[in-house]
Amino acid sequence: MNHPAATPVWVTGLGLLTPIGRTLADFDAALFGGISAVSAHSVAINGFDPVQITVARCDFDVTSQRSASRLPLDRGTAMALASAQDAAVHAGLDASRLDPERLGIFWGSGMAGAGFFDTTAAALYGEQRRMRPTTVLTVMPNAAVAELALHFGAQGSAISYACACASSAVAIGEAMRAIRGGWLDVAIVGGHDAMLTPGMMTGWHGMRVMAPPPAGAPETACRPFAADRAGFALGEGAAALVLESPAHARARGADSALRLLGYATNCDGTHITQPDAASQARVMRAALRDAGLDAAQIGHINAHGTATLAGDAAEASSLHQVFGAAAPVSATKAIHGHLLGAGGSVELIACLRALARQALPPTAHLHTPDPAFALDFVRGAARDAPGLRYALSNSFAFGGTNAVLVAGRDDA
Numbered sequence: 001m002n003h004p005a006a007t008p009v010w011v012t013g014l015g016l017l018t019p020i021g022r023t024l025a026d027f028d029a030a031l032f033g034g035i036s037a038v039s040a041h042s043v044a045i046n047g048f049d050p051v052q053i054t055v056a057r058c059d060f061d062v063t064s065q066r067s068a069s070r071l072p073l074d075r076g077t078a079m080a081l082a083s084a085q086d087a088a089v090h091a092g093l094d095a096s097r098l099d100p101e102r103l104g105i106f107w108g109s110g111m112a113g114a115g116f117f118d119t120t121a122a123a124l125y126g127e128q129r130r131m132r133p134t135t136v137l138t139v140m141p142n143a144a145v146a147e148l149a150l151h152f153g154a155q156g157s158a159i160s161y162a163c164a165c166a167s168s169a170v171a172i173g174e175a176m177r178a179i180r181g182g183w184l185d186v187a188i189v190g191g192h193d194a195m196l197t198p199g200m201m202t203g204w205h206g207m208r209v210m211a212p213p214p215a216g217a218p219e220t221a222c223r224p225f226a227a228d229r230a231g232f233a234l235g236e237g238a239a240a241l242v243l244e245s246p247a248h249a250r251a252r253g254a255d256s257a258l259r260l261l262g263y264a265t266n267c268d269g270t271h272i273t274q275p276d277a278a279s280q281a282r283v284m285r286a287a288l289r290d291a292g293l294d295a296a297q298i299g300h301i302n303a304h305g306t307a308t309l310a311g312d313a314a315e316a317s318s319l320h321q322v323f324g325a326a327a328p329v330s331a332t333k334a335i336h337g338h339l340l341g342a343g344g345s346v347e348l349i350a351c352l353r354a355l356a357r358q359a360l361p362p363t364a365h366l367h368t369p370d371p372a373f374a375l376d377f378v379r380g381a382a383r384d385a386p387g388l389r390y391a392l393s394n395s396f397a398f399g400g401t402n403a404v405l406v407a408g409r410d411d412a
Contacts, residue, residue, distance in 0.1 A: 005035070008259040008292060008408065009176045010249045013091025013242030014349055015083040017402055019056035019235050020336045022086070028353055032382040034364035036335040037234040040213035043201050044279060046126075049203050054213045054221040055196055056235035056337025064212060068150035071134050074116035076194035079238035079342075080144040081151060084188050085242035088152070092254060093186070095152040104184045105148045106175035107342035108167025108191035110397075111200070113139030113144070118197040144192060145221035156184050162341075165304070166265070167191050168239070169344025169405055173263030175243055184249040192238035193341040197365075204234050209308050220365040222338075224305035224331035224411035225312050225377060227370045232306045235337025239345035258352050259408045261390070262291025268400030275311055280318035280402055284392070287404035288322075295323050298406075300354050300391040302347045305331025306338060306365070315396065316373040327392075330354075330378045334364040344395040348405050351391040355409040360385050 016022055019037035020030035030037065036056075043051040058079065065078035073081070088095070095103070117139045123129040125304050137143065142160040149158045157178060160173045168191020175187035195201070204210055211221035211231040222233045243260060264286035268276040288295060301323070304315055319329060332350050333339075339346055354360055367381040388409070395403045 003090050006292065007180050008261050009179050009281065010244045010246055010256050011241055011258040011260055012244050012249055012254045012256045013087040013093060014383040015085065015087030015090060015240040016349065016388040017058055017060060017083045018136065018237040018239065018336050018346055019058050022387060028357065030335055031332065031350055031353060031361045032359055034362045035337060036219040036364055038219045040218035043198050045198050045202065046116045049254055050078040051202055051391040052213055053201060053205055053210050053219055054233040056198060056233050058237050067147050069147060072132065072138050074113045074138050074143060076112060076115060076192045076238065077144045077147055079194060080107065080192040083149055083190060083238040084148055084240040087188065087242050092269065093242055098186060100153050100167055102156055102185040103152065103154040103173060104178060104187040105145050105154050105158040106187055106189045107145045107148065107169040108161040108163065108171035108344065109141065110162065110164045110167050110193050111143060111195060113143055114139045114200055115197045118199040148188060152188060156158045163401040164399050165340055165343055166397035166401045166403040167344065169343040169395035169403035170265055172348060173265060173403060173405060176260050176263055179243055179245050186376045187241060187243045189243055190240035190345040191341040192223040193339060194236040195340065196234065196236050201234060210234060211307065222307045222334045223365045224307040224334055224363055225316065225369050225373055226366050227368045229309065229312060232333055232338040237339045237340045237342045237346060239342055239349055240244050241345065257409050257411050258355060259410055260405065261408045262287045262293065262406030263338060264290055265401065265403040270400065272400065273398055275314040275396055277317035277321065279398060280315060281321040282316065284322045284401040284404050287392065287406050291406040293406065295303055296326065298323065298390050298392050299328045299385060299388045300351065300360050301327050302351050302393045303329050303331045304394040307333065315394065316375055318374055323342050325376055328360050328376050328378050328383065331363045332361055337342050344403060348393045348407065351393045351407050355388055355391055355407060358381065358385050359390050
């Protein structure tokens, strides 16, 4: 049964800073070609044996980014600024021509400032060097939002979301609600994380959720939904989108066929790390209702797909509960790594690129799917999808927070 659709929000700009590229052309080439940016890395800390892990790094020089505050920038905050500036350029957005009270910033990060804090703590305890007086301002969870608001002169809502791996998906969805509700005309949204520092990498390694580097082929370490999956590769990056009300976009002459149609979030409320399939199914159904769509209308799903044993099993079960075996499923963490707070925004952009190109990205390295998962996995190569109109992106986090976004294409 169809449900009355709420007002769609237009997506008029995209900005990326990811391990698989900063431009849409580079991002698309890797995304649809299944080209992995994952590599092997050895973490060495004095007094401990080296730890062998897999990571996905960005080609980014943090010193190239300047802030309006003139404060030192955490690597993640610098990435956030860079991606948001690119999104504004892509949208043709001139902040000086906007009503600042109708412009908002909604941003997510799982552990904002963690990289800077890690290196600062190492200097304090390892070298007995004083902390900078600006340390708190650099590592505080809303540092990126503050810098973005200063850069764009935003005086509307400016809110940080810290919901682990669902952070940027929640930020995007809440911004959509604010525009739908008439509180804002424009929102710059997205997320970031940059935790490839020794303390953070060994912390994640200690959880036993990271894939070891396969001998001779470290780029294949992350294998979502595979029978031999062994965990994820820790990545870094940022992604931003410009969201606008249809009236505002038309008034300034913006043109885009891409829409944000639905959003829902909930919490498992059962366990801090073990996902609940029934809760995930509920949030997907809620997002579909919000979009005014039925499950059968979804032509593509970008799964959370972390390649962990428990995570993939729960998500496969929840997907089957909602969609059966009909909807094509991709899991792009296989190539860009697990970007944590940036994951939801990057993977929504992957859905938007699928809609724009009318093609579905493959799940790289998925040679033998787990036989327990009765789903239509896109694997091997990209799949043509003429007529693709609706796509769904899942973000399921430690702590039990789930967020689902539904996007669409309207060529009318």
